[in-house]
Amino acid sequence: MPSVSPAIAADALRLSVAPMMDWTDSHCRAFHRVLAPHARLYTEMVHANAVIHGDRARLLAMDPSEHPVALQLGGSEPGLLAQAARIGADAGFDEINLNCGCPSDRVQAGRFGACLMREPQLVAESVAAMIEACNVPVTVKCRLGVDDDHEWNRFLAFIDAIADAGCRMFVVHARNAWLQGLSPKENREVPPLRYDWAYRLKAERPELQVVVNGGIADAVEARAHLDRVDGAMLGRAAYHTPYLLHELDVAWFGGELQSRGGLLRAYRPYIEAQLERGVQLKHIVRHVLGLFSGQPGGRGFRQVLSEGAHKPGAGWSLVERALALTEREREAA
Structure with a gap:
């Protein structure tokens, strides 16, 4: 019987900021924490090998003010991911998140990121190893599929395989990743958004925690998602218009708007x-x-x-x- 990842409190999932390469470093997260005391924050993706062999002081830099903050890992080798997850938990991160959504060529060449959506059993093995290795929640961030994968049952089978391995929280970037012909930037904009799949996942698997990500541009959109899933994860809107984070935190958790x-x-x-x-x-x-x-x-x-x-x-x-x-x-x- 596989271990089950520890639960995350419902309130802690309502508002979060997406992991964004070159953006969500420790300085950024400390700023976002000032704006939004209750938001869940995520690091940039760090490859498991880098965590194990690289400059941890730099790669895992974190100010105490950032909590709750999750470390996002990239990789596809269960043993290495387990080792990196243990290191991350020991460093004080509140959650370890596995990236199954990044579509860049470099990520594909390393057999991780979005291409893992075609290898659900490998992801399940990785998640099971990570859960065994650390005492904080292990979660997955994924797309709906890759390229022309538009079958609901294939997406659901991916989720179910990982849930059977003990994962209880999924961040769903509600569009496909196109592995050929689009840049990472275009992959955040061109494939159509299908929030209904995230909503359906929550409806059919109510025991899972589902956070929706992708294209959320304002407070009205963010609030609408909370009627259907457990949380809204903002990406570029949180970075380019950061006062939105403050407005949402006050609206959803209380307090007074600050200038x-x-x-x-x-x-x-x-x-x-x-x-x-x-x-x-x-x-x-x-x-x-x-x-x-x-x-x-x-x-x-x-x-x-x-x-x-x-x-x-x-x-x-x-x-x-x-x-x-x-x-x-x-x-x-």
Whole structure:
């Protein structure tokens, strides 16, 4: 009888931010935590081999403020994934998530990511090994299928095989992955969204936790998903318009809306601590450029930070300059 992955509290799944390569690093997650105290956060995908043999201090960097935060792993060898899952759990991550959705050529060449959707038994073996190896929830993020796989029964069989291995939570990016002819960026936009498959999965397998991901652009869309599944995972919208995260957190969990400037100033202790460690400002503030998106002064805010953050000695005073510009333009509007 396989072990069953520990359960995740229902409230902890309602709002989450997708793992995004080159974006959801520790600096980004610390910022998102200021915006959304209750959201579940995910790392960029890290290959199991890198976790085992690479620079763990860098790859598994995490600030204590980030919890709850999940480590997303890539890979297709059960033994290596189990070892990496154990390392991740020991490092303090609250969840280990297996990537079965990334369609990039590099990922395909390594036989992991979206192409694993054609190997449900290998995924099941990997998940079972990961569950045995660590004491935190093991989850899977997947697509609906790859290329021209449009059979509901094939998708359901994939889910069932992994559920039989003990997995209880699935993040469903509700579109297919096309392994040929589309870039990873196009794979996030071109294949049509079919949220109804995620809804049907929850209806037919109510014992599973299902979080929907893909194309969620605003609060109305996000809220609509909660009527049908356990949670909404935001990707690009959370990054490019991060104030949306704050609005959703307040709407769904309570509290008072804070101003954009107030939230950014709440991020100041983290920024200054990182600067003291020798991190350049540009690596931190690149994640806040969308905070004033669509607001008076938003363009100037981005410009001040983009032009100044890379300069030697750039510090908090530059952020205050950018904030002062937005405040002046808001008063003039």
